[in-house]
Each structure stands twice: as structure tokens, then as C-alpha cells.
Amino acid sequence: MISPPQFSFVRSLLKQKTGVVIDDSKVYLVVARLMPIVRQRKIPSLDSLVDRLRAGSDQTLQRDVLNAMMTHETSFFRDRSPFATLQKLIPELVKQRAATKQLCFWSAACSSGQEPYSIAILFNEYFRDLLSTWRIRIIATDISDVVLDRCRAGTYSELEVLRGLSPNLLKKYFTPLQGQWSVSQECRKLVEFRRMNLHEAWPMMPFVDIVFLRNVLLYFDLPTRASIIQKMRRVVKPDGALFLGGAETMLGIDDTYQRIAGVGCSYYRPKL
Structure with missing residues (x-):
């Protein structure tokens, strides 16, 4: 899981950098999309990942997080x-x-x-x-x-x-x-x-x-x-x-x- 202050920070970062808005009900979405990064980088927890984001020194991590939070639903000739x-x-x-x-x-x-x-x-x-x-x-x-x-x-x-x-x-x-x-x-x-x-x-x-x-x-x-x-x-x-x-x-x-x-x-x- 992710603590409320850390979730709030991710929401703010996403809005600031991309303009994308997520509401309070999307905690599950943040967890689902960021946990693969936690596992891949062997970070102790999701809150620890957000701590690293707050530090602002790892631009690659920030890029990966923002990429993960984007929605990429599409298909060929969508809606015809x-x-x-x-x-x-x-x-x-x-x-x-x-x-x-x-x-x-x-x-x-x-x-x-x-x-x-x-x-x-x-x-x-x-x-x-x-x-x-x-x-x-x-x-x-x-x-x-x-x-x-x-x-x-x-x-x-x-x-x-x-x-x-x-x-x-x-x-x-x-x-x-x-x-x-x-x-x-x-x-x-x-x-x-x-x-x-x-x-x-x-x-x-x-x-x-x-x-x-x-x-x-x-x-x-x-x-x-x-x-x-x-x-x-x-x-x-x-x-x-x-x-x-x-x-x-x-x-x-x-x-x-x-x-x-x-x-x-x-x-x-x-x-x-």
C-alpha cells in the first residue's frame, strides 16, 4: 500500500509534470502501476520509492514513474x-x-x-x-x-x-x-x-x-x-x-x- 501523504505527493507530481489528474479513489491505480518499479529496482516499499521521488535527485526514476502512470489504451481503427x-x-x-x-x-x-x-x-x-x-x-x-x-x-x-x-x-x-x-x-x-x-x-x-x-x-x-x-x-x-x-x-x-x-x-x- 501507499500512505496518504505519499499518494498526495504522487498526485501532485503527476499534475505538475503532465497535467493528468487522478482523484482520491485511484489509490489502487497508483499501487498497481508503481509496484513493478518497486520490485524491479528492489526498493523496500512504495513509500520508500516516493521518498526517493521527493529527494528529486533521480530523474530516471521520476521519468519511469510518470511513464508508468500514463494510460495507454488504444487499438487499430479505434471506434471506426x-x-x-x-x-x-x-x-x-x-x-x-x-x-x-x-x-x-x-x-x-x-x-x-x-x-x-x-x-x-x-x-x-x-x-x-x-x-x-x-x-x-x-x-x-x-x-x-x-x-x-x-x-x-x-x-x-x-x-x-x-x-x-x-x-x-x-x-x-x-x-x-x-x-x-x-x-x-x-x-x-x-x-x-x-x-x-x-x-x-x-x-x-x-x-x-x-x-x-x-x-x-x-x-x-x-x-x-x-x-x-x-x-x-x-x-x-x-x-x-x-x-x-x-x-x-x-x-x-x-x-x-x-x-x-x-x-x-x-x-x-x-x-x-
Whole structure:
């Protein structure tokens, strides 16, 4: 177990460094996610681990703790409807970007990479003819170095590929590799992975046509959500689209976007 003062410190550290908020009922979550670090490092107890965090001298420990506390739930083509909407939006964007022949997508808080690779698969499946003459960029960011390493490796377990991929897509865009499945080079080359903390000052980002910020805001408090949404306005093109998760909304957070109906879901576009 973890003592109340130590739990409070972990909560504060998580909020300060990542913006993620956990409530008093999540003691079990902290214990479950940090005990593997206690065992791996052979630390006497969870409270002792927090004592080392308080000392502030072990930045590697702090990084490992923050990585462990992140939620990485994701799957290929998660919820389906945003990708059906994206498939409908791309031809419109192609017409609007005919002069530059460039499209840029951003998967923000991409976790272990299934979302950006799903976008790459969709592009190869339905818009392959553009790839030889257009510059297509899929930028994928996350706060966790651990999951970014997984993204770059591009290998997934049998269970992971069965969550969201049809047998046809699996056969076309993955190859078996030592009991796992490896993403094809034609999809890998479209995606660039970067470390980014949405809670901190953002590095320079290109203007993007489509942002997937799905199932991310729900982990933040209202001021942090508002700050992130406001910064998105500086990145999303005026005729672009911002996708949130199915349970997320801008209601009561930001009124400078218009909500537009898609295929079984909605997306947001900056108001002019």
C-alpha cells in the first residue's frame, strides 16, 4: 500500500509534470502501476520509492514513474467512425491543397502507435495514388519515451492486431516477425514520432490539416483542457478538422470552434 501523504505527493507530481489528474479513489491505480518499479529496482516499499521521488535527485526514476502512470489504451481503427469520416474528408482536402500537394496529420498522445499507423493504412488503402506525387506527413507525439520506442519498433502482438484489423488489412500491411506482427515499410515511412508533453510549452509545429486528439482531454482538469484546445487553434488550419474522443466535448471549455457532423461522429473546425 501507499500512505496518504505519499499518494498526495504522487498526485501532485503527476499534475505538475503532465497535467493528468487522478482523484482520491485511484489509490489502487497508483499501487498497481508503481509496484513493478518497486520490485524491479528492489526498493523496500512504495513509500520508500516516493521518498526517493521527493529527494528529486533521480530523474530516471521520476521519468519511469510518470511513464508508468500514463494510460495507454488504444487499438487499430479505434471506434471506426472517425476513420470513416477521415476517409470522407481527405478527397475534399486534396482539392483544397492541389496547389501545394501537401497534407499533414497529427496524432496527439499517440500511445503505442496504433492510431497513426491506422491513418497510414487508410492512406495506403484508399489514396495510394497520391503517395508518389504528394507529401503526406503523419506526425505522432506522446509524452512517454517507453511507448514511443514501441511505436518506432512497429511490432504488435497477435491480440493487438486482432483488435481493429481485418484479416485482409493484416495480410496487406503487416508481416509475421518472431511471434509478432511488424508494420510494413510503406506505412512506416509516412509516420514520424516525436516526444511532446501537451501540458508544457509546445515546440514548433507545422500547420496541420487533421488532428486526432482522441480520448486525451478526459485525463486533464478544465483549465488544462482549455489551454490545450486554445493552442490547437494555432496549429489546425482554418479548413482543417480536430477530432476528440466519443465521450469528449468542447462544451463549456471553448466556443471558438464549430462542431461538424461526420460519419457517425463529429469533429471540430476553428471558427473564422
